[in-house]
Amino acid sequence: MEIFFQQVVSGLATGGIYGSVALALVMIYQATDVVNYAQGEMAMFSTYIAWTLMNAGVPYWWAFFGTLVISFVGGVVLERVVIRPVENKPILTIVIVCIGLLVILNSVAGWIYSYIQKPFPSPFPPKPIMLGTVVFGAHDLGAIAVTLVVLAFLYAFFRFTTLGLAMRAAAQNPVSSRLCGIRVGWMLAIGWGLAAMVGAVAGMMVAPIVFLDPNMMAGILIYAFASATLGGFTSPGGAVLGGLIVGVIENLVGTYVHFIGTELKLTVALALILVVLVFKPSGLFGRAAVHRV
Amino acid sequence: MTPRARAVAVAAALAVALALPLFVSNFRLFQFTQVAVYAIALLGLNVLTGYNGQISLGHGAFYALGAYTTAIMIDKWDVPYPLTIVTAGVVCLVVGFLFGIPALRLEGLYLALATFALALAIPQILKYFEHWTGGSQGIVLSKPNAPWGLKLSPDQWLYFFTLAVLVALFALARNLLMGRTGRAIVAIRDNAIAAQAMGVNTALYKSLTFGVSAAYTGVAGGLSAIVIAFVAPDAFNVFLSITFLTGIVIGGLASISGAIFGALFIQFVPNWAQDISKAAPWAIYGIFLIGFMYVMPFGIAGAIRRLLARAVRRGTAARA
Numbered sequence: 284m285e286i287f288f289q290q291v292v293s294g295l296a297t298g299g300i301y302g303s304v305a306l307a308l309v310m311i312y313q314a315t316d317v318v319n320y321a322q323g324e325m326a327m328f329s330t331y332i333a334w335t336l337m338n339a340g341v342p343y344w345w346a347f348f349g350t351l352v353i354s355f356v357g358g359v360v361l362e363r364v365v366i367r368p369v370e371n372k373p374i375l376t377i378v379i380v381c382i383g384l385l386v387i388l389n390s391v392a393g394w395i396y397s398y399i400q401k402p403f404p405s406p407f408p409p410k411p412i413m414l415g416t417v418v419f420g421a422h423d424l425g426a427i428a429v430t431l432v433v434l435a436f437l438y439a440f441f442r443f444t445t446l447g448l449a450m451r452a453a454a455q456n457p458v459s460s461r462l463c464g465i466r467v468g469w470m471l472a473i474g475w476g477l478a479a480m481v482g483a484v485a486g487m488m489v490a491p492i493v494f495l496d497p498n499m500m501a502g503i504l505i506y507a508f509a510s511a512t513l514g515g516f517t518s519p520g521g522a523v524l525g526g527l528i529v530g531v532i533e534n535l536v537g538t539y540v541h542f543i544g545t546e547l548k549l550t551v552a553l554a555l556i557l558v559v560l561v562f563k564p565s566g567l568f569g570r571a572a573v574h575r576v
Numbered sequence: 577m578t579p580r581a582r583a584v585a586v587a588a589a590l591a592v593a594l595a596l597p598l599f600v601s602n603f604r605l606f607q608f609t610q611v612a613v614y615a616i617a618l619l620g621l622n623v624l625t626g627y628n629g630q631i632s633l634g635h636g637a638f639y640a641l642g643a644y645t646t647a648i649m650i651d652k653w654d655v656p657y658p659l660t661i662v663t664a665g666v667v668c669l670v671v672g673f674l675f676g677i678p679a680l681r682l683e684g685l686y687l688a689l690a691t692f693a694l695a696l697a698i699p700q701i702l703k704y705f706e707h708w709t710g711g712s713q714g715i716v717l718s719k720p721n722a723p724w725g726l727k728l729s730p731d732q733w734l735y736f737f738t739l740a741v742l743v744a745l746f747a748l749a750r751n752l753l754m755g756r757t758g759r760a761i762v763a764i765r766d767n768a769i770a771a772q773a774m775g776v777n778t779a780l781y782k783s784l785t786f787g788v789s790a791a792y793t794g795v796a797g798g799l800s801a802i803v804i805a806f807v808a809p810d811a812f813n814v815f816l817s818i819t820f821l822t823g824i825v826i827g828g829l830a831s832i833s834g835a836i837f838g839a840l841f842i843q844f845v846p847n848w849a850q851d852i853s854k855a856a857p858w859a860i861y862g863i864f865l866i867g868f869m870y871v872m873p874f875g876i877a878g879a880i881r882r883l884l885a886r887a888v889r890r891g892t893a894a895r896a
Contacts (some may be wrong), residue, residue: 365866368870369869369870369873372869372873373829373873375625375631375821375825375829376825376869376873378631378688378821378825379821379822379825379826379865379866379869380865380866380869382818382821382822382862382865383861383862383863383864383865383866383869384862384866385862386858386859386861386862386865387858387859387862387863387866389858390856390857390858390859390861390862391856391859393856394855394856394859501814505692505693505696508689508692508693509693512686512689548700549696549697549700550697550700550701552693552696552697553693553694553696553697556689556690556693557678557690557693560678560686560689560690561678564686
């Protein structure tokens, strides 16, 4: 039983990470109807920026918020410069451009920072927290808390601010929004900026666990896809919850189903995605897409 | 293009392909054999994505399945290699058809996701069945010699062999797509509900298209195992699937010749990128990708079609 609780707890910890990357995916999907395959690499790149700042002697939290600002600007610039020219092109064209972006970011990061793994500091104390016999890593708890704070901010932003309302309107009905005087193109750019920011938070939370290297997000991205699929691509809260569930399932299956172990972990994500897509394609909390015929 | 001009173009391309071994080194020839292999895989993916409108980011999995079917049959049971390629195609046909059934319920983005997960999981699965696949070590094969006492090097023979398979499969695909079946496949892409109302069995056609597409890619995978004479799980990572999708979009969606252009792109552009920058070849590749999409969003085949159409219009205008 003890092992069980321990596994659930560490599952929740990794799940928080999946949830935050999933949150970034859902953000862009909601704001622009595009699944951004470069999301993981954008997060990785942001984390390297944070690392550079910290190496230059900037204190952790200054570097943290500095990175968020840089990532936001970077996301907006990427949308304006790279995505904008293909905005109204077929969906596959956009997918290919995103993939191009992915390989560029990955390669440039490797070129600047080399492929050697780097340790990345955690803002939380290294001392684990004991609750009975179950050990909670302070960083794990902190990471989940940070993810929840980000979620709360996003919710408040979209729910209570005029800009958030304008962004939702632009995504739902671009033509009418434009007639109301909303600058739809800029709303999309801001959506990318926000997603880059959320990704940066995820990157900085995951880096202390997996270490910083240009390929660190590859495995996480697929779990994030699984989380977003499970929670529903239309529901930010669902994405975070989906992440936690995926984290726990991954750990429990790895511990108790012996032929899977750690070798077939990615296959579990695949199976999960397939099962969800077949039985409930819109996810647990998503709205089913309704098309006008 | 008039049918006549098209026939001339195809004949010219074939003549160039047949004469190629006279002019290039064995290594270059090996690269062109790879192009032919990729072209078959891309044609398979294009039937699914370009003509039927189902996006697959996981065709590397079928490529791997074909390659391993071939490699295991040769390695364990000494089966003659032409037979293994047919088997690779049949195995992938069945598996693709079966995968197509749950995929029926998925559209666009969701199908892309499911297949993407398949692509990510495949190297792990291959390593897991170590007894059959040789684990991460892979399986080493030997290149077959030319039969019937032909005076050809193994590379030259494999080039002609692959070229023959390519021509046969392209002819087959063309007949499939030009006829009644092809119209049904395209109708489903353009408007599934309307197609159904016209009496097209959309579920059956979609699964079948998935099967046929997987079979083409499987045959290509089988050929690649023989041409490279080696299979290993890490060669079939997710980048392979992404490369295939890139190939058909760059080459031109819903175009048979697009498969060839796409294959040339994915074979040679990474090498050029390497020549331009040793430090960050993939960055150059990414820039090529994005650049191509800006300049010709409908792929190379689409761009050529447009240029020709413009030339023809000019010609008629000048005459009038």
